[in-house]
Amino acid sequence: MWEQIRSNRRRSGFVVVAMGVLLVAVGMAITAMFAQDPGVMLLGGVAALVLWIVLWLVTVHGGDDIMLHMAGAKEIEHKHHPVLFNVVEEMTIAAALPQRPRVFVVDDPSPNAFAVGRDPKKAAVAVTTGLLRTLDRDELQGVVAHEIGHIKNRDVALLTTAGVMVGAIVMLAEIGLRTFWYSGGGRRSRSSNEGGGAQAAIMVVAILLLLLSPLLAQLMYFALSRRREHLADASGAMFSRYPEGLASALEKLGGRRAAPLADTSKVTAPMYIVAPLRKASGGGGSLFSTHPPLEERVRILRSMGGSADVGAYDAAYRKVKGRRIVGTHTLEASQPIPSRQADDDADRGGLFGEGGMLGAVEGARPRSRIRPAPSPGPEVSPAGPGAPPMAPPPLPPSSRRARIASDAFLQASGYVMRRCVDCGAVVKIPPSLQERVTACPRCKGDLEGQGE
Amino acid sequence: MGLLIGVGVLVLIALYFIGIYNSLVRARNEARNGWSQIDVQLKRRHDLIPNLVETVKGYAAHEKETLEAVIQARSAAVGAKTPGEAGKAEGMLGMALGNLFALSERYPDLKANENFLSLQEELSATENRIGFARQAYNDAATIYNNKREVFPANLISGGFEKAELFEIEIAAEREVPKVEF
Numbered sequence: 001m002w003e004q005i006r007s008n009r010r011r012s013g014f015v016v017v018a019m020g021v022l023l024v025a026v027g028m029a030i031t032a033m034f035a036q037d038p039g040v041m042l043l044g045g046v047a048a049l050v051l052w053i054v055l056w057l058v059t060v061h062g063g064d065d066i067m068l069h070m071a072g073a074k075e076i077e078h079k080h081h082p083v084l085f086n087v088v089e090e091m092t093i094a095a096a097l098p099q100r101p102r103v104f105v106v107d108d109p110s111p112n113a114f115a116v117g118r119d120p121k122k123a124a125v126a127v128t129t130g131l132l133r134t135l136d137r138d139e140l141q142g143v144v145a146h147e148i149g150h151i152k153n154r155d156v157a158l159l160t161t162a163g164v165m166v167g168a169i170v171m172l173a174e175i176g177l178r179t180f181w182y183s184g185g186g187r188r189s190r191s192s193n194e195g196g197g198a199q200a201a202i203m204v205v206a207i208l209l210l211l212l213s214p215l216l217a218q219l220m221y222f223a224l225s226r227r228r229e230h231l232a233d234a235s236g237a238m239f240s241r242y243p244e245g246l247a248s249a250l251e252k253l254g255g256r257r258a259a260p261l262a263d264t265s266k267v268t269a270p271m272y273i274v275a276p277l278r279k280a281s282g283g284g285g286s287l288f289s290t291h292p293p294l295e296e297r298v299r300i301l302r303s304m305g306g307s308a309d310v311g312a313y314d315a316a317y318r319k320v321k322g323r324r325i326v327g328t329h330t331l332e333a334s335q336p337i338p339s340r341q342a343d344d345d346a347d348r349g350g351l352f353g354e355g356g357m358l359g360a361v362e363g364a365r366p367r368s369r370i371r372p373a374p375s376p377g378p379e380v381s382p383a384g385p386g387a388p389p390m391a392p393p394p395l396p397p398s399s400r401r402a403r404i405a406s407d408a409f410l411q412a413s414g415y416v417m418r419r420c421v422d423c424g425a426v427v428k429i430p431p432s433l434q435e436r437v438t439a440c441p442r443c444k445g446d447l448e449g450q451g452e
Numbered sequence: 453m454g455l456l457i458g459v460g461v462l463v464l465i466a467l468y469f470i471g472i473y474n475s476l477v478r479a480r481n482e483a484r485n486g487w488s489q490i491d492v493q494l495k496r497r498h499d500l501i502p503n504l505v506e507t508v509k510g511y512a513a514h515e516k517e518t519l520e521a522v523i524q525a526r527s528a529a530v531g532a533k534t535p536g537e538a539g540k541a542e543g544m545l546g547m548a549l550g551n552l553f554a555l556s557e558r559y560p561d562l563k564a565n566e567n568f569l570s571l572q573e574e575l576s577a578t579e580n581r582i583g584f585a586r587q588a589y590n591d592a593a594t595i596y597n598n599k600r601e602v603f604p605a606n607l608i609s610g611g612f613e614k615a616e617l618f619e620i621e622i623a624a625e626r627e628v629p630k631v632e633f
Contacts, residue, residue: 086577094584096486
């Protein structure tokens with residue numbers, strides 16, 4: 001899967017290089033107003049790059065702490081919020097990060113989350129108290145998986161680099177234009193005295209460049225940010241193997257985002273899971289937003305069709321948007337990975353679902369990894385009498401084999417397989433509970449006596 | 453001149469294969485690390501169990517049979533030598549834990565005990581971690597396998613053994629979170 005990430009990183013690298021070229025051009029344009037000598041202009045371009053490097057160093061040096069501080073995030077330990085902590089730990093393992101990111105909580109009623117850390121070894125994940133209140137465990141896991149995806153894909157480094165570049169371009173363009181307005185008249189008359197038509201042309205180009213470059217740089221930056229957001233969604237779905245968790249979390253976040261998060265600036269906006277500055281409605285697909293519209297993200301996650309790998313995300317993205325997001329040439333090589341929804345929940349997780357044997361505990365306890373499907377969605381193919389054993393359509397052969405094998409294991413340990421007459425779900429009952437399970441936990445239908 | 457070019461081309465090819473070799477080694481180490489992470493999580497589960505047994509004892513000391521079964525399954529899992537043995541023992545342990553949590557339903561005081569609740573969350577979290585560690589191992593192993601099978605890496609990957617994927621899950625191990633509902 002990281003092949004895709006790598007090819008994407010290369011593409012993001014091009015964007016940054018293009019921005020760098022723009023930055024140099026802006027530097028040259030400013031110098032061109034004073035001296036139209038190519039050598040001097042080049043010097044101006046280099047000066048612009050130096051400015052960027054200085055800004056970058058300032059941002060990078062303690063940038064994480066500044067951002068966490070700006071957001072009012074406080075570091076927590078395991079005992080303060082074990083569920084959050086465990087979820088972060090799980091996703092760290094799933095992403096094979098070298099180290100668990102530090103965990104921060106922001107005391108803010110607006111549900112949101114972000115990640116910082118250019119280096120996966122020194123990363124941090126922060127969530128708001130509003131988020132913790134709003135989401136259940138699976139949704140929280142989806143959000144954390146998304147943030148861990150940002151860390152794994154090194155988005156923070158990329159977006160900081162690009163963001164500082166935008167800042168430098170905007171700053172220089174403004175300085176250049178101001179200089180032109182205040183001192184331009186005299187210079188122009190002098191240059192016309194010298195009779196250089198070429199010089200006048202250079203001036204026009206320079207002014208145009210100064211006017212347009214901030215806009216251009218911002219557009220590039222926002223496009224980059226949106227793309228990385230999609231990629232983090234893809235990674236999140238892959239790490240949690242449960243796209244639905246992230247999808248339903250995003251839905252909730254979209255619904256509750258009436259009040260924008262306090263204390264966020266434009267600089268830090270791309271780091272959040274949902275855009276903290278924008279209203280929930282209002283031009284979601286705008287070229288000037290840091291995040292893709294929520295509905296679109298939810299739709300893509302929901303059209304992954306029972307798979308959870310980056311390839312499935314790409315396919316879903318193409319279905320929804322009509323074009324690709326990740327590099328295509330490597331997708332064929334990677335194996336399809338079934339999502340948990342299709343693999344586990346469709347038949348195995350149902351046993352202790354709503355109204356199940358131990359339903360009394362539900363609600364008081366955080367939901368665990370294996371949970372009943374939220375609703376009899378498309379993965380529950382209603383099977384009539386005599387229909388083939390229930391199998392979600394997109395299940396790849398490897399995972400079918402895995403399921404057959406695991407069923408064999410279950411039966412060897414004394415489990416009994418009974419299919420529900422009504423909804424077709426196969427209920428796998430452990431020996432200790434055989435006399436207590438009499439109805440399908442999902443639809444309350446009767447259970448057949450036969451095995452699978 | 454022609455000789456120089458020839459040598460240059462050879463050097464480039466050699467460098468290319470060195471690069472492939474190194475990336476194979478990296479991928480293999482990542483897969484191995486993924487494998488050892490599974491063990492780390494299994495050990496974590498073993499460490500949590502004595503505490504759990506003690507807590508349950510305080511409320512349901514007479515449920516000896518279930519408690520004994522958990523303790524025995526744990527020591528079998530700790531002592532397992534081969535992966536096959538470990539798989540079986542972990543499966544048994546999962547079953548025993550499932551019974552233990554099912555039993556706790558009958559003791560409201562135990563169910564309200566904070567220690568018990570936190571142990572339950574820890575165990576189910578560990579359960580998840582085992583699952584995610586396997587998943588991460590599978591991801592790493594898939595990358596590694598792809599790397600060693602594609603051309604031209606397959607010319608030099610003879611010494612790199614194919615990594616086995618975790619396709620068979622030890623089913624009963626998953627019982628702990630299930631019982632939570």
